[in-house]
Amino acid sequence: MNLPKFEDIKAAHDRIRPYIHHTPVLSSKSINEIVGAELFFKCENLQKVGAFKFRGACNSVFSLSDEEAKNGVCTHSSGNHAAALALAARMRGIPAYIVMPENAPEIKKIAVAGYGAQITFCTPTLEARESTLKKVAIETGATEIHPYNYFNVICGQGTAAKELIEEIGLLDVVMAPVGGGGLLSGTALSTKALLPGAKVIAAEPAGADDAFRSFYSKTLQPSVSPKTIADGLLTSLGSLTFPIILNEVDQIATVSEEGIVAAMRIIWERMKIIIEPSSAVPLAAILENKVKAKGKKVGIILSGGNVDLGRLPF
Amino acid sequence: MNLPKFEDIKAAHDRIRPYIHHTPVLSSKSINEIVGAELFFKCENLQKVGAFKFRGACNSVFSLSDEEAKNGVCTHSSGNHAAALALAARMRGIPAYIVMPENAPEIKKIAVAGYGAQITFCTPTLEARESTLKKVAIETGATEIHPYNYFNVICGQGTAAKELIEEIGLLDVVMAPVGGGGLLSGTALSTKALLPGAKVIAAEPAGADDAFRSFYSKTLQPSVSPKTIADGLLTSLGSLTFPIILNEVDQIATVSEEGIVAAMRIIWERMKIIIEPSSAVPLAAILENKVKAKGKKVGIILSGGNVDLGRLPF
Numbered sequence: 001m002n003l004p005k006f007e008d009i010k011a012a013h014d015r016i017r018p019y020i021h022h023t024p025v026l027s028s029k030s031i032n033e034i035v036g037a038e039l040f041f042k043c044e045n046l047q048k049v050g051a052f053k054f055r056g057a058c059n060s061v062f063s064l065s066d067e068e069a070k071n072g073v074c075t076h077s078s079g080n081h082a083a084a085l086a087l088a089a090r091m092r093g094i095p096a097y098i099v100m101p102e103n104a105p106e107i108k109k110i111a112v113a114g115y116g117a118q119i120t121f122c123t124p125t126l127e128a129r130e131s132t133l134k135k136v137a138i139e140t141g142a143t144e145i146h147p148y149n150y151f152n153v154i155c156g157q158g159t160a161a162k163e164l165i166e167e168i169g170l171l172d173v174v175m176a177p178v179g180g181g182g183l184l185s186g187t188a189l190s191t192k193a194l195l196p197g198a199k200v201i202a203a204e205p206a207g208a209d210d211a212f213r214s215f216y217s218k219t220l221q222p223s224v225s226p227k228t229i230a231d232g233l234l235t236s237l238g239s240l241t242f243p244i245i246l247n248e249v250d251q252i253a254t255v256s257e258e259g260i261v262a263a264m265r266i267i268w269e270r271m272k273i274i275i276e277p278s279s280a281v282p283l284a285a286i287l288e289n290k291v292k293a294k295g296k297k298v299g300i301i302l303s304g305g306n307v308d309l310g311r312l313p314f
Numbered sequence: 315m316n317l318p319k320f321e322d323i324k325a326a327h328d329r330i331r332p333y334i335h336h337t338p339v340l341s342s343k344s345i346n347e348i349v350g351a352e353l354f355f356k357c358e359n360l361q362k363v364g365a366f367k368f369r370g371a372c373n374s375v376f377s378l379s380d381e382e383a384k385n386g387v388c389t390h391s392s393g394n395h396a397a398a399l400a401l402a403a404r405m406r407g408i409p410a411y412i413v414m415p416e417n418a419p420e421i422k423k424i425a426v427a428g429y430g431a432q433i434t435f436c437t438p439t440l441e442a443r444e445s446t447l448k449k450v451a452i453e454t455g456a457t458e459i460h461p462y463n464y465f466n467v468i469c470g471q472g473t474a475a476k477e478l479i480e481e482i483g484l485l486d487v488v489m490a491p492v493g494g495g496g497l498l499s500g501t502a503l504s505t506k507a508l509l510p511g512a513k514v515i516a517a518e519p520a521g522a523d524d525a526f527r528s529f530y531s532k533t534l535q536p537s538v539s540p541k542t543i544a545d546g547l548l549t550s551l552g553s554l555t556f557p558i559i560l561n562e563v564d565q566i567a568t569v570s571e572e573g574i575v576a577a578m579r580i581i582w583e584r585m586k587i588i589i590e591p592s593s594a595v596p597l598a599a600i601l602e603n604k605v606k607a608k609g610k611k612v613g614i615i616l617s618g619g620n621v622d623l624g625r626l627p628f
Binding site: 024045046050265268269271272273274275305309310312314 | 338359360364579582583585586587588589619623624626628
């Protein structure tokens with residue numbers, strides 16, 4: 001199996017640099033005092049489309065040959081990946097075909113349509129999504145870009161940790177949330193290449209702990225009826241992301257739902273930035289003492305900032 | 315009357331530079347598309363204590379002679395100025411005495427106490443606040459630092475626009491919200507000195523339009539029973555801020571409450587940063603077409619980000 005290496009992340013970075021935001025790294029004195037550590041937050045909530053997903057989508061779209069690109073790209077997603085792929089395709093001037101469940105939130109439909117993607121609605125089951133996508137791909141000749149289990153997506157996501165480390169330098173720990181593992185596997189590859197002595201630690205909601213179970217049993221476990229407010233972390237690991245995580249990650253910690261909301265609130269109140277629940281999971285792991293952070297320099301990828309302001313957990 | 319000049323703002327900036335955050339200037343492509351202008355947001359919501367108020371408080375505290383400073387500083391405030399003065403005093407290692415109405419929100423009491431200030435509670439009337447403050451000042455010998463009608467406070471507030479212009483360069487318009495006028499008068503002095511051709515435009519809630527009425531009648535009008543969600547903009551102009559505003563400001567626009575909430579929501583959703591309602595008032599004026607912004611480069615001071623997440627208007 002052809003797994004990404006740090007060399008591929010470097011190439012991805014060169015490829016996408018003109019299109020992405022170089023997001024800021026923020027710190028908060030008061031949060032540092034609370035946790036007794038020095039935390040550096042890489043703000044992918046300030047990335048285009050409001051999430052790190054734009055990096056992977058962008059790298060995938062701009063890695064296509066002109067021949068492949070002209071038929072466009074497709075995916076099924078109701079979340080940040082759909083918007084990210086739509087925008088990346090628009091930037092390259094090629095079509096994007098997005099399969100969305102018909103019950104997707106109105107705001108997401110509008111966002112994806114606003115980036116010029118062609119949306120095909122289907123019944124809200126994984127089967128319907130996959131079969132509809134297959135049909136769309138055959139009809140259009142578009143290249144399917146999987147949201148995480150895709151070589152060039154993983155390479156794109158790894159550029160966030162690369163920027164973080166290039167800016168801050170030495171870190172003892174680098175943390176990311178884990179859902180399908182695209183962000184985590186990219187983060188792990190960049191971290192271990194640039195800072196061989198640093199630990200890579202993932203955080204996951206206890207209510208969607210398939211990565212935790214997979215990692216410690218060394219067997220890919222599916223995510224079955226996950227239940228968490230961190231709606232970006234519901235999916236299972238993939239055939240590419242799992243082996244990278246097994247090889248490169250040092251720990252996966254699980255956190256409570258209350259811990260996620262508390263961490264999210266602390267970041268909103270102290271840092272004055274908007275993050276989605278998934279972004280709060282690593283800080284929750286520190287606050288719940290699942291990760292040894294005391295006295296350490298810890299980099300944390302804040303994955304995104306797309307929340308429905310009408311439905312906040314506060 | 316000794317009114318501040320830009321020279322005084324320059325001196326203030328040199329004085330407070332080691333203590334303040336040099337806050338970022340952010341832009342949003344999607345907000346620019348909505349308004350048809352190029353907007354540059356100076357993020358004082360990311361300033362220490364979450365508001366521009368720290369600049370003025372800091373300049374006031376560090377302008378005192380050692381002899382004056384040793385007895386500390388005092389003020390009455392239930393808002394951002396109290397926290398700002400408390401932190402500035404702690405940085406200089408001198409006492410801060412804050413008079414607060416006993417019904418002030420718990421969260422504000424905790425914040426001010428957390429910065430090490432000594433709080434004296436009083437009944438929640440302006441009279442009680444002023445008489446209690448007088449008593450505290452006499453007992454302690456502390457210097458009273460008024461939240462806006464104070465030479466060194468105005469100079470400190472002017473450093474935000476100075477940084478904005480030094481970073482962005484040419485702007486057609488610089489906007490700030492107006493309450494007591496400390497931020498607006500400082501902003502106007504910096505803007506007219508650095509960009510003589512730029513317009514300075516203030517925005518104010520229609521439900522607290524005393525600055526609007528004062529400006530166009532050229533007579534200081536008090537704020538009587540103001541009603542607005544923008545709780546930083548309830549106060550009247552002062553004897554120092556009013557003449558500066560009359561001389562240096564080009565326009566004051568008023569906006570609706572719905573406009574403030576809509577502008578606040580747009581900034582939260584598109585920029586992923588937390589601002590308080592007062593910060594949204596200038597963008598509301600643009601969205602409500604009270605300010606001619608089309609095709610222009612507009613700098614906007616986002617005044618602060620202290621909101622009660624349990625009581626959001628969305």
